[in-house]
Amino acid sequence: MSFSHDVRNELARVMPEKECCGKAELAALLASATIVIGSGDNECNLRVRVEHAATARKIFKLLKESYGLQSTVHIENYKRFGKTKIYEVNTYFSADNLSILQELHLIEDNNNNKNQPGPHLTRKTCCKRSYLRGIFLSRGFVNRPENDYHLEIVFIDGKMATQVQKLLARFDIEARIFERKNTLVLYIKESEKIGDFLRVVGANRALLEFENVRIIKSMRNTVNRQVNCETANLAKTIDASVRQIDLINRAREKKGWKNLPPQLKELALLRVNYPDYTLKELGELTDPPLSKPGVAYRMRRLEKIAEDIIGQL
Numbered sequence: 001m002s003f004s005h006d007v008r009n010e011l012a013r014v015m016p017e018k019e020c021c022g023k024a025e026l027a028a029l030l031a032s033a034t035i036v037i038g039s040g041d042n043e044c045n046l047r048v049r050v051e052h053a054a055t056a057r058k059i060f061k062l063l064k065e066s067y068g069l070q071s072t073v074h075i076e077n078y079k080r081f082g083k084t085k086i087y088e089v090n091t092y093f094s095a096d097n098l099s100i101l102q103e104l105h106l107i108e109d110n111n112n113n114k115n116q117p118g119p120h121l122t123r124k125t126c127c128k129r130s131y132l133r134g135i136f137l138s139r140g141f142v143n144r145p146e147n148d149y150h151l152e153i154v155f156i157d158g159k160m161a162t163q164v165q166k167l168l169a170r171f172d173i174e175a176r177i178f179e180r181k182n183t184l185v186l187y188i189k190e191s192e193k194i195g196d197f198l199r200v201v202g203a204n205r206a207l208l209e210f211e212n213v214r215i216i217k218s219m220r221n222t223v224n225r226q227v228n229c230e231t232a233n234l235a236k237t238i239d240a241s242v243r244q245i246d247l248i249n250r251a252r253e254k255k256g257w258k259n260l261p262p263q264l265k266e267l268a269l270l271r272v273n274y275p276d277y278t279l280k281e282l283g284e285l286t287d288p289p290l291s292k293p294g295v296a297y298r299m300r301r302l303e304k305i306a307e308d309i310i311g312q313l
């Protein structure tokens with residue numbers, strides 16, 4: 001199975017804890033839905049097609065939990081592009097609950113907003129993350145880290161692509177957009193930023209696998225750089241780096257992270273950006289440079305504080 005498939009499988013099982021986040025994620029998941037006008041006045045059917053059973057289940061659950069709506073799921077065999085099944089989630093909207101479609105920006109509201117993360121849906125950080133999770137689930141792709149680093153999200157709507165680009169920038173993730181046939185492709189190439197994306201949307205298992213491969217890959221470059229480095233030392237550096245990056249990534253999720261002293265934040269950032277560097281090499285990059293024992297001391301403090309931050313509720 002592809003790495004994308006693993007990521008989507010994991011994300012489909014992350015259920016938003018708060019009502020606000022559930023609505024944000026639904027808006028993203030349903031952005032490509034078709035609305036079929038019914039025979040009666042102001043009634044309609046919302047139809048969305050997805051490739052994964054778990055994603056269909058998530059849409060079904062979120063519609064029920066957020067709005068009490070009951071949907072039906074229909075499976076189609078679809079033998080094109082190597083995909084065999086398509087799941088179609090159908091939901092009926094009576095005239096009374098059409099306002100839900102407006103709230104989710106699936107039909108135009110008074111301000112002509114459609115299929116865009118409306119400010120009310122993505123105001124809070126928690127909702128921004130949920131929205132991005134829904135976007136990746138419905139239209140994202142990421143290469144296995146063993147191959148070239150590449151994550152992309154495909155859009156039909158240019159406004160939506162730019163909005164998502166802006167949302168990503170709020171998490172310090174720089175994404176570019178290019179045109180491919182009739183679509184707009186938003187993509188991320190930098191490995192740390194792809195890692196950041198996985199962290200932001202909550203794909204923790206995939207992130208760990210991604211970081212492991214990333215570290216081992218960049219270690220190979222180190223081997224070329226330091227041919228005389230002993231294998232045992234190398235293995236020790238990898239193990240320590242994997243553990244430190246995992247600690248840093250988990251602590252970054254928590255509130256206490258922003259109170260971290262600047263020197264420790266600097267070191268954490270360097271560790272994540274240079275997973276293959278030894279402590280001595282990291283010391284050459286700090287401002288001002290630090291000796292190896294100096295970095296080792298600072299790293300121990302960082303690890304200790306990161307553990308404390310993770311332990312906090």
Ligand SMILES: [Zn+2]
Pocket residue numbers: 018019020021022124125126127128
């Ligand atoms: Zn929220």
